[in-house]
Amino acid sequence: MNERTLVKNLAALPAGPVTIAGWVETVRDQKKVQFVILRDESGAVQVVNPATRELDPEGVSVGAAEALATTEAISALSHGSFIRVTGELKHDERVKLGGLEVKLTSLEVVSEANPETPIAADSSLDKRMDWRFLDLRNPKQALIFRIQTTFLHALRGVWVEKGLIEIQTPKLMASASESRAELFEVDYFEGKAYLAQSPQFFKQMAQAAGFGGIFEVGPAFRADPSFTSRHATEFTSVDTEISWIDSHEDVMALHEELMVAGFQAVVDAHGAAIAEHFGIELQVPSRPFPRIPLAEAKQIVADRGYVVPRADADMDPEGERQISAYVKEAFGHDFVFLTDYASSIRPFYHMRHEGDPSLTNSYDLIYNGVEISTGAQREHRVDVLVEQAREKGMDPEELEFYLDFFRYGVPPHGGFGMGLARVLMLMLGESSIRETTYLFRGPTRLLP
């Protein structure tokens, strides 16, 4: 492998020869001196080259032809081309960019970019998505995926530490796992298959299998025709499910622990970069997160002057913003668990309160005004489950394979699913999950 020094590691090196490689961010081609800002995945550095504009007519100096060629090559460099530079590292605090520069001794243009640049800093989000691979060269956009990497690795660290098992559930299913309304249909040999809307059934299967606890980070699919800032037809779902719980409270406790570990790791690794690029001083949330029963939350929101205009018992996006604002004011917290959703607005597999079947052992986690997750204790008594499925208008026949999981014993269990892109969007104050999804998929977007 070609030895190259990452730009972020230059500062710690003594003055001397280095090789760096990355793409051309800018060229300042002055008469006597040329400056190239070279960026790699870790940062940017100034490369400087004294210009040789013409050969001395006496033309005897060794290397003069080469110097002229290098100068001309720099003049011709297109924005975005990938180059490899060998040169002399110099520490010079007058240089604004990191207090160092590399005086060029040799330049290799590894891959030349088309000089026309299709997007600019002020391009529309949609245009930037058309050219996502160029958009992601912006260090702010790339940082999002470094943060995501750190966040996920911290979550997995917690899960592994606790002895949970990672599973990869199938995305091809014989039937719907959630609502039939938002189901993608696949031609499957002579028949049909459907894309998993969530790993719900299969993560519950692991509890029947006696796995004790599982986690999965994987894609989920919803044939949702909406164009909001929070919905996609394909998204990364962060899922976990654990056995031997008493109630959804145990799921919330695990959820908090995961979020705290994830945020701690992100603050430690990227706190300064987040402040620089997003203007946000990210804080690690304190435990416990506030918990408010949904009915109470709706009352609080109503008292603030916003009556949720819905016929059912649910919140709406404005209600979620309002309750978040209230929690921020009252408790100084960015997160709130809304608990005990009405059975009428929850899936059939949520367990209902003992003694009050109108409410479920469930919650939504709201972060900075937006729902990022739904969790619940699951109904594990098969007779109750069948009854609840029927009540929701589902055909138990179609659910036979799922109902079987419960017929041979299953411990009490629960879990949550969380939209990864939403967490990142809200953490970084972005306006859309399009910014925090590597390649967004929506009703009219399948490219690139």
Added chain:
Amino acid sequence: MNERTLVKNLAALPAGPVTIAGWVETVRDQKKVQFVILRDESGAVQVVNPATRELDPEGVSVGAAEALATTEAISALSHGSFIRVTGELKHDERVKLGGLEVKLTSLEVVSEANPETPIAADSSLDKRMDWRFLDLRNPKQALIFRIQTTFLHALRGVWVEKGLIEIQTPKLMASASESRAELFEVDYFEGKAYLAQSPQFFKQMAQAAGFGGIFEVGPAFRADPSFTSRHATEFTSVDTEISWIDSHEDVMALHEELMVAGFQAVVDAHGAAIAEHFGIELQVPSRPFPRIPLAEAKQIVADRGYVVPRADADMDPEGERQISAYVKEAFGHDFVFLTDYASSIRPFYHMRHEGDPSLTNSYDLIYNGVEISTGAQREHRVDVLVEQAREKGMDPEELEFYLDFFRYGVPPHGGFGMGLARVLMLMLGESSIRETTYLFRGPTRLLP
């Protein structure tokens, strides 16, 4: 959360009261004493209960009715029911199962199993797959997914340590990423989408985006109608891609490093359990893994008496077994990189040898006789790439979005994709990836 002690933690506890929870593996209901083997996700332990068969006709002893009820409950326990047991832990080296037992003081039947058991130890693989959630209660089957968890976590540790970025690439695509022949078609609103056969294009996109290096563990889909022990219509693909390589040799070096880290972690955490359940003394492979150019490998195999019956330059499964056997004999190694595959049998995006376009900068990794991975340096020069696509009968128009990645500069790069279930199958000497896939998907299997 109900406090319970995991069975594996009992040995380290002093004698005294404990609560354990799991499922009933066996009941031995003797006249004077009852034994229940309780298994949880960590192990199995013997629960003992002195039987109370009838109430003393004088019937005055306190608790006798309760004792009778407990005895009857144990007699009625169905295999697989989930129970919670409180009792007195006793260390007794005469007890075969771990040298300890729990003398029952109270029993709670949490979830009763249907007494009829649909599968037995000698059930066919297909039958076991029908009842996968019961099959996975077998500690040997569950161990596979603990091993997988450890393996993946170790790989991710290496990637994160190196500063690689985790990406989640879309599985919904506008066109094929590999061959059109094995493509699943999805009804996508008014149009069509296709399921990703690999993250190939999108992991290369990250290189054009200047990410430097990425990894992904996610599903891939192939509409492959075959029924071999090594093929599935949906499988978990372990993918990585890195920039600034000199050749596929750099990819192989990373590949080795990952495998060594993964195997080391598995041996450390599960070596004894693998020996117990699979009869295998798993070894950490030594670096470097042997490398043999494909043409040479075919000659070696031919010299052993097996001429690969193929018209093209490729290996076949028997050839892979033969070359593995040779490598085991000659170098004592379970892995071998077969390198420099002919361009005619490689995808258009593999880089070809400088000076000999009939060969590619590519490899397959063979483990214990079966291919587990394909890696390569990618062609990053767009004019060459278009030429190679055309030569393979592909329509560059359909690849426009992919070709764009190369038009704005891209560093030299390469990577590999590896089938996770194959690695586990070969590591554990299993006969099919059906055993090492949580829920297998094939042409005739979408359930459970």
